Amino acid sequence: MIVTLTLNPALDITYSVAELKAGTTHRPRVYAQAGGKGVNVSRTLHALGRETVAVLPLGGFDGEAVRAELEASGVPHHAIPIAGATRRTVTVVEGSGLATGFNESGPEVSADEWAEICAAVGSLLETAVLDGAPVLVLSGKLPRGVADDAYAELIALADGFGVPTILDTEGAPLLAALAAHPAIVKPNAHELLDATGMSDSRAAAAELLERGARAVVSSNGPDGLTALTSEGSWSARPPRIEGGNPTGAGDASVAALAVGLVDGSPWLELLADAAALSAATVLTDRAGVFDAEAYERFRFAISAHPED
Numbered sequence: 001m002i003v004t005l006t007l008n009p010a011l012d013i014t015y016s017v018a019e020l021k022a023g024t025t026h027r028p029r030v031y032a033q034a035g036g037k038g039v040n041v042s043r044t045l046h047a048l049g050r051e052t053v054a055v056l057p058l059g060g061f062d063g064e065a066v067r068a069e070l071e072a073s074g075v076p077h078h079a080i081p082i083a084g085a086t087r088r089t090v091t092v093v094e095g096s097g098l099a100t101g102f103n104e105s106g107p108e109v110s111a112d113e114w115a116e117i118c119a120a121v122g123s124l125l126e127t128a129v130l131d132g133a134p135v136l137v138l139s140g141k142l143p144r145g146v147a148d149d150a151y152a153e154l155i156a157l158a159d160g161f162g163v164p165t166i167l168d169t170e171g172a173p174l175l176a177a178l179a180a181h182p183a184i185v186k187p188n189a190h191e192l193l194d195a196t197g198m199s200d201s202r203a204a205a206a207e208l209l210e211r212g213a214r215a216v217v218s219s220n221g222p223d224g225l226t227a228l229t230s231e232g233s234w235s236a237r238p239p240r241i242e243g244g245n246p247t248g249a250g251d252a253s254v255a256a257l258a259v260g261l262v263d264g265s266p267w268l269e270l271l272a273d274a275a276a277l278s279a280a281t282v283l284t285d286r287a288g289v290f291d292a293e294a295y296e297r298f299r300f301a302i303s304a305h306p307e308d
């Protein structure tokens, strides 16, 4: 069982246009679906036939739309009602594959709502532990009202059940979480440099390891993924893709990392799979949706290699 938690979910809207031209009117192709990083991870895992549940606070009109879409698409979920209104995230994707995002900041989560979220995660993990070896995935930006050490608190909670965590976030919440020893942190290259204030990715990943992460996997778009642990470093590069939609490609790699953690896969296999799933996600118009045929092809074509 892979439990994902998206503290600031969204009604994810994708506008596909040939080219974005400021100051003009566009008539886009539109997709609207439940989103936020952890939701995309659960959607991917569900499509892979893996057991998952997406935990998310929901409120307001768009929160209802998110809930209805999750019901319709069959992604297992556990919603915690909140007073604030769930946000929208809008991505405009051009034919070239260039994606421009507009991520609203989202609602405030009260202290009581935060306590309910923690209790829900705790009881899901407690049950999941009885059924096997679960993993907890923590993804995305924190909502207002929740302290920067929220992820640290959740990692400690999971640790109490012996459950490893994968964390995909940025900035202060990422840094605050490291001392709680997440099994894997997955910042993208920009977030990695931004969090550490460094200019070299390898040194920045080493810094996160030094501060407590057990493994650092950084994603760098078409350049692929690099993992760093105390045992070594490995990289995998996806095939070159023209066009598509890169939104949610990082979430697909987190889904693959979670599967690898559950299965106990070696890093070479795990990274190659993450690069393949993420590339197969770029090929589709929608975040959190991958091209199954391409995924099978890429899995055999991509191999990871150790870094010096």
Ligand SMILES: O=P(O)(O)OC[C@H]1O[C@](O)(CO)[C@@H](O)[C@H]1O
Binding pocket: 008, 010, 012, 035, 036, 037, 038, 040, 089, 103, 139, 140, 141, 142, 247, 248, 249, 250, 251, 287
């Ligand atoms: O939590 P944020 O960092 O604002 O990211 C949310 C967004 O990220 C995505 O999951 C893509 O990774 C979008 O679907 C969108 O909902």
